[in-house]
Amino acid sequence: MKKQQSGFTLIELVVVIVILGILAAVATPRFVNLTDDARQAVVDGVKGAFLSQAVVNLGSNQGADTCANVLADLIVEAPVTISGGADAGTLTVTHDDDNTITSTATISSDLCTGDV
Secondary structure, three states: OOOOOOOOOHHHHHHHHHHHHHHHHHHHHHHHOHHHHHHHHHHHHHHHHHHHHHHHHHHHHOOOEEHHHHHHHOOOOOOEEEEEEOOOOEEEEEEOOOOOOEEEEEOOOOOEEOEO
């Protein structure tokens, strides 16, 4: 009695390898840009947190606080640099690892005074 062998043929294995290669080629570009997207999200989040803290300080102080005090009240553990303020008219948040990633907001002296 002959025993039947089971397993995959060479053609089947080659087809599987080709399919996996195509999937890898399609998926790789999607994951490459995630670092820039994450850095942009950090910068946008810090900008939003600064503006929110300025509103909180405005409400609790019954008047506009200095932008430097707003920054002091805000705990920032992200690798960012905050510049500008009410005197400059804009608040700019820049990521420390990639200086091309920034987020800018218009800020008025009603919200806080001075620059950071």
